[in-house]
Amino acid sequence: MRTWFEQQWQQLGWAQCLLLPLSWVFLALTACRKRLYQCGVFSSTRLAVPVIVVGNISVGGVGKTPVVLWLAEQLLLAGYQPGILSRGYGGKHHGEVSACSAPVLFGDEPVLLAQRSGCPVWVHAKRVLAGQALLDAYPACDVLICDDGLQHYALQRTIEIAVVHRPRGLGNHRLLPAGPLREPLQRLASVDLIIESGDLPDSAHTLPSFQLQLHSAHWLAVSDSSRHATVDILRGESLIVVAGIGHPQRFFDTLKQQGLQFESRVFADHHMYTPQDFAETGKKTILMTEKDAVKCRHLGLENAWYLPVDAELKPIGHTKSLMFCVLGLLEQRNGVRI
Known part of the structure; x- marks a missing residue:
């Protein structure tokens, strides 16, 4: 709906x-x-x-x-x-x-x-x-x-x-x-x-x-933000992108501009993730927004990365x-x- x-x-x-009335x-x-x-x-x-x-x-x-x-x-x-x-x-x-x-x-x-x-x-x-x-x-x-x-x-x-x-x-x-x-x-x-x-x-x-x-640099690991990955590394991976945000297409467009090819899964805005949400991802590399990563850090995802962004006005x-x-x-x- x-x-x-x-x-x-x-x-x-x-x-x-x-609906106008x-x-x-x-x-x-x-x-x-x-x-x-x-x-x-x-x-x-x-x-x-x-x-x-x-x-x-x-x-x-x-x-x-x-x-x-x-x-x-x-x-x-x-x-x-x-x-x-x-x-x-x-x-x-x-x-x-x-x-x-x-x-x-x-x-x-x-x-x-x-x-x-x-x-x-x-x-x-x-x-x-x-x-x-x-x-x-x-x-x-x-x-x-x-x-x-x-x-x-x-x-x-x-x-x-x-x-x-x-x-x-x-x-x-x-x-x-x-x-x-x-x-x-x-x-x-x-x-x-x-x-x-x-x-x-x-x-x-x-x-x-x-x-x-919005500007971004390196991708950071969801389980350990001290680890990072470059776009060049991710281009060689089999990728699945999850997004539980408002207007996820903007995020997908950003990834396409980076030259990434991926499968996408869209969840409701503010979706609270569970292990079942990632049960069928197999060995694919998971990408997500920083807002999604906040809700996934406790799930123990081994090969998941998020993209922090900073504003320029x-x-x-x-x-x-x-x-x-x-x-x-x-x-x-x-x-x-x-």
């Missing part, structure tokens, strides 16, 4: 016409909800430190996690002490996440963030509670990065960064369930900064905008650097936004 919807979201046809209801509900927060009917909490929300207006993966990691690294270099908040999609527990935490308990992305960022990471479906708990545990923290949560208006924010993936992320430009959008496209006009993670738009944004490019047009804009907004704003 999910696959069918994702296919329909990329086009305009009879299915979208049938439900999209109008969804629009009315989301607009009313936001207005109730703005009017104070629903409570919205301001935390003691600035909050930077990195989110999106569509469902599915758009590249937020590499952006959050990049932002955390740059804030550390600028002298800040950032903390990271996450909903922990797919997890069962809330609380502090460490590099050794189990993804099945806290979610795959929070564990990945804890492993890569070196910053305190806290998970809770209610980001306000996550932020308060993190600040209590780490009083030196002076800025919070919220991974996702653009629509989580219960948490007031200082800076909004929207990550947009074109064309797949925006699809047919319609709201759920007729399209992939959580909020109308006009929502992008109210954020502070826009990051384009796919094709560049036909026309320039009026807001500062940046192009996200280039200004579009005459915009200053992303970090210049972020630091400027942090210095300028004494208040917060809803």
Whole structure:
């Protein structure tokens, strides 16, 4: 069913016409909800430190996690002490996440963030509670990065960064369930900064905008990240690629660009792997994303490799650097936004 919807979201046809009335209801509900927060009917909490929300207006993966990691690294270099908040999609527990935490308990992305960022990471479906708990545990923290949560208006924010993936992320430009959008496209006009993670738009944004490019080096062993393999080595192997992420085709395209030929297996986003998922791989070499590797390290896979990626953010047009804009907004704003 999910696959069918994702296919329909990329086009305009009879299915979208049938679902369009439900999209109008969804629009009315989301607009009313936001207005109730703005009017104070629903409570919205301001935390003691600035909050930077990195989110999106569509469902599915758009590249937020590499952006959050990049932002955390740059804030550390600028002298800040950032903390990271996450909903922990797919997890069962809330609380502090460490590099050794189990993804099945806290979610795959929070564990990945804890492993890569070196910053305190806290998970809770209610980001306000996550932020308060993190600040209590780490009083030196002076800025919070919220991974996702653009629509989580219960948490007031200082800076909004929207990550947009074109064309797949925006699809047919319609709201759920007729399209992939959580909020109308006009929502992008109210954020502070826009990051384009796919094709560049036909026309320039009026807001500062940046192009996200992902770079990778060596493949690392899932069971021991100190071991690495080059693309030249992998080209001579019989390969099977597994992916339990949003929009796995982007990952497959990256491997094809490296000259790799492989068999692919697609799992649901945030899929929690078990030994049975690899029972029929035989002696083939297994490749996966870093997000998948986080959930496979305990499985004892002998010949499995993952590809870590790092974000590069280039200004579009005459915009200053992303970090210049972020630091400027942090210095300028004494208040917060809803």
